[in-house]
Amino acid sequence: MTTAIQPQPGILDIALYQGGTAKIAGRDDAIKLSSNENPFGAGDLARQAYMRAGHELHRYPTTDHAALRAAIASRFGLDAGRIICGAGSDEVITFLCQAYAGPGDEVVYSQHGFLMYRISALAAGATPVVAPERDRTTDIDAILAACTDRTRLVFIANPNNPTGTMVPVSELERLADNLPAQALLVLDGAYAEYAEGYDGGAALADQRQNVVMTRTFSKLFGLGGLRVGWGYGPQHVIDVLSRVRGPFNLSTTQQDVAEAALSDDAHIARSLAENARMRAWLAERLNAIGVATDPSHANFVLARFRDAAQAEACNAALLADGLIVRKVDSYGLPECLRITIGDEAACRRVLYTITQFMERQA
Numbered sequence: 111m112t113t114a115i116q117p118q119p120g121i122l123d124i125a126l127y128q129g130g131t132a133k134i135a136g137r138d139d140a141i142k143l144s145s146n147e148n149p150f151g152a153g154d155l156a157r158q159a160y161m162r163a164g165h166e167l168h169r170y171p172t173t174d175h176a177a178l179r180a181a182i183a184s185r186f187g188l189d190a191g192r193i194i195c196g197a198g199s200d201e202v203i204t205f206l207c208q209a210y211a212g213p214g215d216e217v218v219y220s221q222h223g224f225l226m227y228r229i230s231a232l233a234a235g236a237t238p239v240v241a242p243e244r245d246r247t248t249d250i251d252a253i254l255a256a257c258t259d260r261t262r263l264v265f266i267a268n269p270n271n272p273t274g275t276m277v278p279v280s281e282l283e284r285l286a287d288n289l290p291a292q293a294l295l296v297l298d299g300a301y302a303e304y305a306e307g308y309d310g311g312a313a314l315a316d317q318r319q320n321v322v323m324t325r326t327f328s329k330l331f332g333l334g335g336l337r338v339g340w341g342y343g344p345q346h347v348i349d350v351l352s353r354v355r356g357p358f359n360l361s362t363t364q365q366d367v368a369e370a371a372l373s374d375d376a377h378i379a380r381s382l383a384e385n386a387r388m389r390a391w392l393a394e395r396l397n398a399i400g401v402a403t404d405p406s407h408a409n410f411v412l413a414r415f416r417d418a419a420q421a422e423a424c425n426a427a428l429l430a431d432g433l434i435v436r437k438v439d440s441y442g443l444p445e446c447l448r449i450t451i452g453d454e455a456a457c458r459r460v461l462y463t464i465t466q467f468m469e470r471q472a
């Protein structure tokens with residue numbers, strides 16, 4: 111049916127986001143390893159805060175997120191006045207595109223970069239520009255070569271999703287130093303906590319006028335369903351983003367539960383330690399049975415098969431055994447499966463099924 115009512119240019123180029131499969135029909139015992147969630151769920155302190163949150167449902171939340179920002183600032187050693195909170199870091203990415211990129215502007219990111227960069231750029235009317243990777247890692251020279259006098263935003267997820275690979279801080283510094291003057295570098299640290307010794311880009315965002323960091327409560331803090339993320343950067347950027355942000359974008363529940371999660375040291379320590387242990391375990395054993403993995407600094411591994419058909423067949427075998435992992439065709443990686451690091455039992459089940467599968471392939 112033709113209609114004169116049309117969206118803004120670019121909107122119809124957005125492919126609908128395909129989230130990770132959540133369930134297998136008829137199987138209550140399925141294990142979901144498709145969305146990089148914390149296998150231990152939310153911590154006790156967050157759960158308790160959630161139970162308390164029902165008391166004031168009729169009241170509007172605070173608009174300035176002051177308590178949550180103060181808690182984030184104190185945990186990460188940052189300036190609370192330079193933090194902005196959003197409904198997931200997705201929303202902060204959206205604010206950045208709304209505020210800085212419009213028609214005629216370009217938004218640069220790496221091949222196999224997170225899908226939201228393209229969605230948010232197109233939604234803002236801007237043009238997405240993809241820079242090629244090198245060795246399945248973001249290539250800073252390629253990013254710089256992709257920049258023009260129309261580049262307004264450059265997004266780098268570090269560690270990257272779905273590859274799990276990382277760019278060293280020295281390379282990020284070189285990028286920040288050499289960007290065109292009108293461009294803002296966004297360091298997406300959704301998985302930063304899992305990368306040992308990495309601050310997520312905090313020091314760079316603290317010191318440079320052209321660097322912003324985004325972070326999330328969805329991964330390490332186990333709150334993917336709550337939808338809370340945040341950004342940190344130079345005051346001039348935070349002041350701009352605050353104008354775009356809806357005044358009540360986070361409910362009281364979102365603010366209170368996220369704040370509680372920040373102080374749950376025991377849950378954070380256990381989640382980090384188990385992820386590091388099982389990530390190394392799974393990668394090593396997958397490699398030993400002939401399935402390559404990229405060096406992961408996140409809470410998932412990207413398993414690489416001979417070709418797309420083999421990856422698809424392995425995915426079917428995993429589903430038949432009640433294991434849901436993530437196909438990454440939409441990232442241009444049809445020969446790969448992204449597997450969230452589950453608890454030990456889940457990792458053992460995954461390894462067992464893939465081992466059986468590979469033996470049938472031999």
Ligand code: PMP
Nearest residue numbers: 198199200267271300326328339
């Ligand atoms: N950045 C990256 C690289 C991600 O993988 C994700 C989640 N898949 C996000 C940002 C957004 O996470 P959230 O909106 O849950 O904070």
